[in-house]
Amino acid sequence: MNVTTRGEAGGDDAGVRLDRVTFSYGPDMSMQFDCSARAGAITAVMGPSGSGKSTLLNLVAGFETPSTGRILVGGRDVTALAPAERPVSMVFQENNLFAHLTVADNVGLGISPGLKLSAADRESVALSLARTGLAGKESRLPRELSGGERQRVALARVLVRNRPVLLLDEPFASLGPALRDEMLDLVAGLEAERGLTVLMVTHQPEDARRIAGDVLFLEDGRVTARGTAADFFGGAGPEAFLRYMGEAYETDRSRGIARKPT
Amino acid sequence: MTAASSARSRDWRAIAGAAALAAVAFLVGGAFFGLLHEGAPSDLAAAFDDYMLRVARFTLWQAGLSTLLSILPAIAVARALSRHPSFPGRAWLLRLFAVPLGLPAIVAALGLLAFYGRAGFAADVIDAAGGGTWPGIYGLTGILVAHAFFNLPLATRLFLEALDTVPADHWRLASQLGMRPAATFRLVEWPVLRAALPGTAGLVFMLCVTSFTLVLTLGGGPGATTLEVAIYQALRFDFDPPRAVVLTLLQVALTAAVVVALSRFGMAVTGEAAIAVSRRRYLGVGRAEAFANGLIILLAAVFVLAPMAATVVSGLAADLGRLAGEASVRRAVATSLVLSGLSAFVAVPLSLSLVAARRGIQLRRRAVRPGPYERLLDAGPSLVLVVPPIVIGAGWFLLLRRGIDVFAAAPVMVVAVNAVMAMPFAVRAIRPAYDAASERHERLCAGLGIHGWNRFRLVDWPVLRRPLATGLAFAMALSLGDLGVIALFGSDAVQTLPYLVYQRMGSYRTADAAGLALLLGALCLSLMLAADRLGRTPE
Structure with a gap:
């Protein structure tokens, strides 16, 4: 993977860097991040529950403010910027859409937060919806869509917002395996077209293996390992990661029994 | 757009919340200023005469008895209803049990008398x-009887809600193990009922300690007078301000003591139950028990329904045509509608401000436990219930009489006090929707830069207009039926519908009173019905 050309293809070197960032939810839950994600690449953020994966993304997005340290995107300090002003879009696990607004309006909000859209804006909304496979569903309400389609709407909004960094906080976790792969391929396609820098939280090793170039491994609010996906999944990953993978597979197997609906 | 602009939009919530709290504090504080300014009698010991002790004792005595008479039957009724989750008319009966909550006390009093x-x-x-x-x-x-009429259905609904929390598996298990009714009660039903008991009993006791209208209309003479009625009499009949001050302080001390005692049990302040209409219970109920349960349910239904039916029958027997033509009636209806409407339009924005401010602070804190200001915003509206309308009215009555004609202040006092009294209920209607919407939308709005007017127009209003309308209708109904403040401040110049009903009762024009009560009851129940309809989610 050639980092430099990818960055240039995006028109802007939008690598993400957390520079000695500390953050705490309380005395027992302090976190410390000092790491970076390559511009124009997909980085999988992995680690056990409560290790700080979502917090890391929330810090980059601006939903949480660091106690100390800086957050840089493309070399520019964004720590003091409000979430909407950062060169970042985030897709959550759920609640990406306003339930009372149509698909087109939900995407249009990415262009104008007051929904004042010109004809050209509407055109680009329609184009993004077509790109994410939702042509013709402009006037549907979110509840009339499937779970996968709702996340496609969120991705269509990412396209119209046109921000160089995309943060994915397990947006496909509740989808079935085939659908998840389809969505991951869509993300990989968008990343390639736009030269996006993608940070993707996931619990599923196969997700990371499918599209990620790099892996950040978190434990206890710290990044304890980093490297290429090839190394991590080729068995050359750190011992903690292998232990986590074992646990993850274990949980996977027992989940069928433990989660039986009562 | 800068970081500061989004910080400002958060501050907007905090400022609105602080303003709402300040408004409530001004109303309550003004009343206490009035009381203290008036000054207690120099010889406080002498002020506590036999009469006052008797009144205080009676207040507690009737509240205790009322609580027992409401709670014990309610346990039986709730259990009977829970044992039979799907008989015809059950949903209808539960809706009937919600009616007293919306019925003005003076209407119920007339129905009970009829x-x-x-x-x-x-x-x-x-x-x-x-x-x-x-x-x-x-x-x-x-x-x-009147307190039981109001509180038995309320307690039944709360107990039934508690019984609904028993997991379906427990019922399955109980029936698989062949538990008989007594064992089911002891092992499955009683544990959840016992957990709900202190809160429910506390709420009922509190409602009975601060009950004014029912005691005023049904209580007879000094032998059956509570503190609130005594305050009213001291101001309106004897005009004995020092005595009113002592009585008021006594009432506040009493309610505060009760609330402190009850807050340990987590009192359900506004007494609202969310009951699943029907659920499978996997129970085989024997023939004898089914008969007993049927009898219990029937008796409770008659007890609640009969006074309402009597209100309708005696109301319709009144000369409604003549009443409708009377200028005083028309004026009272107009006054009531305007004042209660204004009161609702004061209560709802204040409540929304408190709800928004609390949520804003909750979002900003990282600590797991809420700070004191957040807790104040949380409990503020409920704390108002400690200070009954009569107490606030009495304080302002004493304060205002030095400067102006108190009776001219009637409209302002009625609107303000009733608005604040309706706030706990309006908050109840608005807060769940606001918090749920905020939970879903907060990060999304921040990420997309939707705030201020855009956020209100595109995000908050579509989601909140129904709960806001619910709060509005509920607040208006409560205010419309209230006889507390207007009893103190009412005069020939300013009369509301409940005041007019009370006047006609007092001058033994019972048929007139019944006709007007029917009108008042119908107005309040339509509003309550509207509130209920609006409160249900459309999807």
Whole structure:
């Protein structure tokens, strides 16, 4: 993977860097991040529950403010910027859409937060919806869509917002395996077209293996390992990661029994 | 757009919340200033005469008895209803049990008199059965029956809600193990009922300690007077301000003590139950038990329904045409609608401000436990219930009489006090929707830069307009039926509908009172119905 050309293809070197960032939810839950994600690449953020994966993304997005340290995107300090002003879009696990607004309006909000859209804006909304496979569903309400389609709407909004960094906080976790792969391929396609820098939280090793170039491994609010996906999944990953993978597979197997609906 | 602009939009919530709290504090604080400014009598010990002790004792005594008479039958009724989750008319019955909550006390009092009174519908039956002459239900009996009429259905709904929390598996298990009714009660039903008991009993006791209208209309003479009624009498009849001050302080001390005692049990302040209409119970109920349960449910239904039916029958028997033509009636209806509407339009924005401010602070804190300001915003509206409307009214009455004609202040006082009294209920209607919407939308709005007017127009209003309308209708209904503040401040110049009903009662124009009560009841129930309809989610 050639980092430099990818960055240039995006028109802007939008690598993400957390520079000695500390953050705490309380005395027992302090976190410390000092790491970076390559511009124009997909980085999988992995680690056990409560290790700080979502917090890391929330810090980059601006939903949480660091106690100390800086957050840089493309070399520019964004720590003091409000979430909407950062060169970042985030897709959550759920609640990406306003339930009372149509698909087109939900995407249009990415262009104008007051929904004042010109004809050209509407055109680009329609184009993004077509790109994410939702042509013709402009006037549907979110509840009339499937779970996968709702996340496609969120991705269509990412396209119209046109921000160089995309943060994915397990947006496909509740989808079935085939659908998840389809969505991951869509993300990989968008990343390639736009030269996006993608940070993707996931619990599923196969997700990371499918599209990620790099892996950040978190434990206890710290990044304890980093490297290429090839190394991590080729068995050359750190011992903690292998232990986590074992646990993850274990949980996977027992989940069928433990989660039986009562 | 800068970081500061989004910080400002958060601050907007905090400022609105602080302003709402300040408004409530001004109203309550002004009342206390009035009381303290008036000054207690120099010899406080002498002020606590026998009469006052008797009144205080009676206040607690009737509240305790009322609580017992409401709670114990309610347990039986709730259990019976829970054992039979799907008989025809069950949903209808539960809706009937919600009606007293929206019925103005003065309307219920007239209904009870029309049914149980000396010349009531039941009197003939009782006379024939008992041989003697039915004395009617004035005095302690009347107060107890009235309190049970209001609180038995309320407690039933709360207990039923508790019983609904028993997991379906427990019912399955109980029936698989072949538990008999007694064992089911002891092992499955009683544990959840016991958990709900202190909160429910506390709420009922509190409502009975601060009950004004029912005691005023049904209580008889000094033998059956509570502190609130005594305050009213001290101001309106004896005009004895020092006595009113002592009584008021006594009432506040009493309610505060009760609330402190009850807050340990997590009192359900606004008494609202969310009951699943029907659920499978996997229970085999024997024939004898089914019969007993049916009887219990029937008795409870008659007890609640009869006074309402009596209200309608005696109301319709009144000369409604003549009443509608009377200028005083028309003026009272107009006054009531305007004042209660204004009151609702004050209560809802204040409540929304508190809800938004609390949520804003909750979002900003990282600590797991809420700070004191957040807790104040949380509990603020409920704390108002500690200070009954009569107490606030009395304080301002004493304060204002030095400067202006108190009776000219009636509209302002009625609007302000009723608005604040309706706030706990409006908050109840708005907060769940606001918090749920915020939970879903907060990060999304921040990420997309939707704030200020855009956020209100595109995000908050579509989601909140129904809960806001619910709060509005509920607040208006409460305010419309209230006889507390207007009893103090009412005069020939400013009369509301409840005040007019009370006046006609007082001058023994019972038929007129019944007709007007029917009108008042219909107005309040339509508003409550609207609130209920709006409160249900459209999807």
